[in-house]
Amino acid sequence: MLPNQVDSVRPDPLKRALLVFNPEAGDASAAPYQLSEILSLLQRASILPEVYMVEAGSRLPQVVTAAVRRGVRRVLVAGGDGTIESVAQSLVGSPATLGIIPKGTRNNLALSLGIPLNFAGAVEALRHGRRALIDVGRAACASQELWFVETSSIGLLPALYPAADDIQHGNLSRITELLSTLVTYQPATMRLTLDGSQQVETQAYLALVANAPYFGVNIQFSPLVSFLDAWLDVFVFSNLTKLELIGYAAAQITAGTADDSRILHYRVKRVDIETDTPMPVTADGTQMGEGALVAEVHPQRLRVMAGHDLPGEALA
Numbered sequence: 018m019l020p021n022q023v024d025s026v027r028p029d030p031l032k033r034a035l036l037v038f039n040p041e042a043g044d045a046s047a048a049p050y051q052l053s054e055i056l057s058l059l060q061r062a063s064i065l066p067e068v069y070m071v072e073a074g075s076r077l078p079q080v081v082t083a084a085v086r087r088g089v090r091r092v093l094v095a096g097g098d099g100t101i102e103s104v105a106q107s108l109v110g111s112p113a114t115l116g117i118i119p120k121g122t123r124n125n126l127a128l129s130l131g132i133p134l135n136f137a138g139a140v141e142a143l144r145h146g147r148r149a150l151i152d153v154g155r156a157a158c159a160s161q162e163l164w165f166v167e168t169s170s171i172g173l174l175p176a177l178y179p180a181a182d183d184i185q186h187g188n189l190s191r192i193t194e195l196l197s198t199l200v201t202y203q204p205a206t207m208r209l210t211l212d213g214s215q216q217v218e219t220q221a222y223l224a225l226v227a228n229a230p231y232f233g234v235n236i237q238f239s240p241l242v243s244f245l246d247a248w249l250d251v252f253v254f255s256n257l258t259k260l261e262l263i264g265y266a267a268a269q270i271t272a273g274t275a276d277d278s279r280i281l282h283y284r285v286k287r288v289d290i291e292t293d294t295p296m297p298v299t300a301d302g303t304q305m306g307e308g309a310l311v312a313e314v315h316p317q318r319l320r321v322m323a324g325h326d327l328p329g330e331a332l333a
Contacts (some may be wrong), residue, residue: 039096097121131324
């Protein structure tokens, strides 16, 4: 473990905080009761935040940046992974600490940080958990650059993600679109440059660059993946058919680890991925267009509050 990367946190006096609350995350019908419960728990923990309600068209990065400039040093997010990752974009490299109160459908970041999935446990972690400096990735595609906490990917997964995400949130009208994409999608020749030297070329539907242990529907590729180790883990799904790829993903939801010789695995500081035909790229689910993907790790750039038992701590 790197010096001062993780430390115990004692109860601290009342400090300024911002609570970003997304009423549409998880069970939207319960949002008023959830907000009341969270504020009550925070008050008992001597945290009285200003509340920002996420709405359609909200400009979260600007809101968070302005709060940090005003001196806010704790930004709490009650929402799903998408809301948390949007807030994290503005906290990378800042003096503010990200606190997570999970209320989404997947809650991968809470799982990755050992944060309880109930409100009381999550607020307890804010007060008595562990403060960590975690790695983040930086993805570039075409003219866009974005930070990512979980994953950046190129290929079939980014092509399916918009429809799949809408379906998960209740828009069943996109099932036909998702199935059509799945049936017609073709693999590409991928050329990977690992840390500027090693070259790899293979046919694949998907390459995924992981920074955090969990992604997707709580899928854990490997217990070795950690955002405390200053590495990115690159997985290339080579020589798998689409049915095998889907079967593999379904199996990991229950098994939780990756163990398939057809999946190429590399640990890198930087990876450049080019394809012979344009493929879509995402960073933490945000669409970045089509083109080559460049992903690079930036160690210890995001301050977060984690649970008592931080997964991957022993690997750092």
